[in-house]
Amino acid sequence: MKTARTPLEKAVALDPSWYARPDVYEAELKHIIAPHWQVIGPAGAVSDAGDVIARDIGGIPVVVVRSPEGALNGFYNICPHRAGPIATCDRKGLKRLRCAYHGWSYDFDGRLRAAPEMQDAEGFEPARIRLTPIDVIEWNGLIMARAGDGPAFDELYDGVMDIAGSAAMSKLVFHQGRRYAVASNWKVYVDNFLEGYHLPFVHPGLTQLVDYADYKTELGRWWSLQRSPVEGSGPYAAGEGLYFFIYPNVMLNIMPGRLQTNRVVPTGIDACVVEFDFYYAPGAETRALEDLEFSEQVQEEDRLICEHVQKGLVSGAYRPGRLSPAREAGVWHWHNLLRDAYAANGLPESAV
Ligand code: FES
Ligand SMILES: [Fe+2]
Incomplete structure (x- = not known):
């Protein structure tokens, strides 16, 4: 308007x-x-597979990761289990994303890979659980991201x-x-x-x-x-x-x-x-x-x-x-x- x-x-x-x-x-x-799109760090911070940066966009914790295939993926830094952090700080060369709270681990595309001690949870479907994605691009050496749907x-x-x-x-x-x-x-x-x-x-x-x-x-x-x-x-x-x-x-x-x-x-x-x-x-x-x-x-x-x-x-x-x-x-x-x-x-x- x-x-x-x-x-x-x-x-x-x-x-x-x-x-x-x-x-x-x-x-x-x-x-x-x-x-709205905003600069959240230098592209060099996520240049290699498994590199991770953790930021806040509008009160939402987010992570951006470089996948082994070279893709730049971004997610809410909020574990679907009980809202634990996937990353508590910037990291280099991680093998997988693992929640710091109870250890659920995720692929670099956000899919749940393993959730320890959940075998007795009825109807629990790991294949349906994934981190919420956000938009990320690389622009002139800068990582730009947003956690919503603006212009x-x-x-x-x-x-x-x-x-x-x-x-x-x-x-x-x-x-x-x-x-x-x-x-x-x-x-x-x-x-x-x-x-x-x-x-x-x-x-x-x-x-x-x-x-x-x-x-x-x-x-x-x-x-x-x-x-x-x-x-x-x-x-x-x-x-x-x-x-x-x-x-x-x-x-x-x-x-x-x-x-x-x-x-x-x-x-x-x-x-x-x-x-x-x-x-x-x-x-x-x-x-x-x-x-x-x-x-x-x-x-x-x-x-x-x-x-x-x-x-x-x-x-x-x-x-x-x-x-x-x-x-x-x-x-x-x-x-x-x-x-x-x-x-x-x-x-x-x-x-x-
Ligand atoms: S909150 Fe992430 S594993 Fe529990
Ligand atoms: Fe000034």
Whole structure:
């Protein structure tokens, strides 16, 4: 459902109740996070038979495995016996999938292979039991997955690679992942990502590397892109910085010779974890340490401001403020996608 939208020149931010209501949070996990494609790790983490990664998509534990035949399969990480975990962490080279609770084991296509001590269970049919599958693909060296039935991948990511350049992306090599807990609603983190307006005030160091005056925002159907010239000092070569946000929780931060992926994982109404993965072009690894330190500094600045904003939003003392047409087109675009999703799932704004 798409409803009429207030033009950016007249727009206000999202109502603060959307950041505080338990029913909204539950609906977001189910209807906004779970059904949409998101980056869950580097392809290299599941390059060989028996490699497994375990993640959370919209509150659903999931596993992705590489089968001996080379297929990439994904499942709920939930054993059909009594909901035990098939994988409790990332693993390499497993011979089979085995539940960590009572040892039921599964083939890499999800079929139950063995269930110990179930011989007296009447009518128990192992052949009918299998892990619930999810959609997984490999895309430019990234593992993309979803745990539901939203828009097709090609629709959601339409046009992203035309700008990012798949040739350059495919040469990048995974370096490391980092995880950051933020004590704010997951949408506060996304809101903050979507504008460079805060750069001079929150990130004085970053403002020296990117050209704030020439910072531009472009809007796609499901994504927005901020781009700016990069000066060529500090950890980055001169060129252009591209900062993609792809609905509902993925960011691709592309600097010359470097990709940083982010996935915002809600962990409570007022808590999220942001997964960062860093990739570098061969030869650019020498800049990696400097980049990692710098990224950590920027992330800490964002974490602090998001946590302050969270307190203001849920205080009961804030009413939605006007947006800057010059600097907050990405926020407006994202809030409108959220408003559409809320309306489509029976959460009308007028009922707030
Ligand atoms: S919950 Fe998996 S074997 Fe019991
Ligand atoms: Fe920031």
